[in-house]
Amino acid sequence: MISKPAKILVIRLSALGDVAMTIPVIHSIAKQHPNVEITFISKPWVKPLFENTGVRFIGADIRKGRKGVIDFFRFFSMLRKMEKWDVVIDLHDVIFSKFLRKLFRLYQVPVVKINKGRQEKKELTQYPKKEFKQLATTFERYVDTLKRAGLPISVEFDTIFPTQTELTPDIVDLLGNKNAKWIGIAPFAQHKGKVYPPEKMEEVVQHFNQKDGVKIILFGGGKAEEAALKVWETKYDNAISVAGKIRLGQELLVMDYLDVMVSMDSANMHLASLTATPVVSIWGATHPYAGFYGWKQPVDNIIQLDLSCRPCSVYGNKECMWGDYRCMNDIKPETIIRKIEEIIYSQE
Incomplete structure (x- = not known):
């Protein structure tokens, strides 16, 4: 040593x-x-x-x-x-x-x-x-x-926001003050094996768009993701995309105010975890067993299917051996909806 x-x-x-x-x-x-x-x-x-x-x-x-x-x-x-x-x-x-x-x-x-x-x-x-x-x-x-390296530690960490920080004026201009349940949805990941089918995730958005007292905040990055989220933002009155509109530090602050984040096995799962926000994480080709689960996230918030082919990849970058990405396609939107509702309404 x-x-x-x-x-x-x-x-x-x-x-x-x-x-x-x-x-x-x-x-x-x-x-x-x-x-x-x-x-x-x-x-x-x-x-x-x-x-x-x-x-x-x-x-x-x-x-x-x-x-x-x-x-x-x-x-x-x-x-x-x-x-x-x-x-x-x-x-x-x-x-x-x-x-x-x-x-x-x-x-x-x-x-x-x-x-x-x-x-x-x-x-x-x-x-x-x-x-x-x-x-x-x-x-x-x-x-x-x-x-x-000679630095033994015990990891002691809860959140990067130990006290609640006020939303900045530009975030308030974009999202308004928080007077509803805020549901974050980050539907993208770098590789197809980690992405829940957009048409199924849209069913989740549509469900909560019809609920009173709920605001849906959409997260993503890059031009293609921004364009896709813009379609949902236009289509659903209670959905607002922050993609391309705020910087990383501001995204973290918004995540601190979320009641729940819905994310793939992606960076947004980890970012929201740093703010101690509950994350409903959806897993397909990858698996939490590889060691990339969000900090202090309850395993009960994981949504995944028990398939013999899973995990087929550490990073989700391999083609599906069956060609149909059943690990993601066979997850029902209702399963995600129930888990979100379980989390946000148990906080009342």
Whole structure:
């Protein structure tokens, strides 16, 4: 074990959900090791996640191609001159972070990298002979990496908003003040194997649009998702899309006001979890056993089907072996509606 470091450099570039999963751990380091100075490297646009963490954030804005090589070496040179690092902690283990590790080693800086459990995850998803069991969560893998770096912690985290923050005027202009049940719906994910069929999710939207005292807030990102949500926003009087209208930090604040978030196995599940908002998560090709479930979310809020082919993928990026994505298509909208109602009306 490396002796307790005073200045640590932590690397986790993407994806947004995985970066969000570092937050409970980072909060715990700052709380339990107050003499340790933490610098975190990630994509520039995720910076709002690290506000109020006591962590110095550095955005790695590296271009692609030949110019990216120049950017990379300039970036490393900046990091090396910035501090005399006691240890570099790689929570990503991709090409970018591997090269950084090699360079830091050349300058005698200790380096510790995450064990992603790739073989275990392969065995979890292989068909027909699966090793079907709960694997270590990503949170646990982060904690293990920190322990090996000389920073043992117990993760103690509830929410990034320990006291309720007032909605900003621009959010109030968009959504109004909260005087109804707010249901968040984030119907998209990066890969098809993680997306509930839009026409079925629209049935959920349609159901709650007819309810009094309910507002539906739609979340998404990118032009295609914005356009799709705009159609629902136009079609349903009680639905409002925030896609492309507010920034990440503002989205987190809106999520803090939600009564429930409906999400795929995607970043929005993790973002809402950071605000301690209940999440109804819908799982298809992937499975919570791979270790990517939302922080402190009750397992009763998981919606999934018990199929022998599940999970077929860790990330949902493989084609369905049957061609029909039955793991998602066979989930009934009524199942999602019942779970939402169970959550929002039990709070009364």
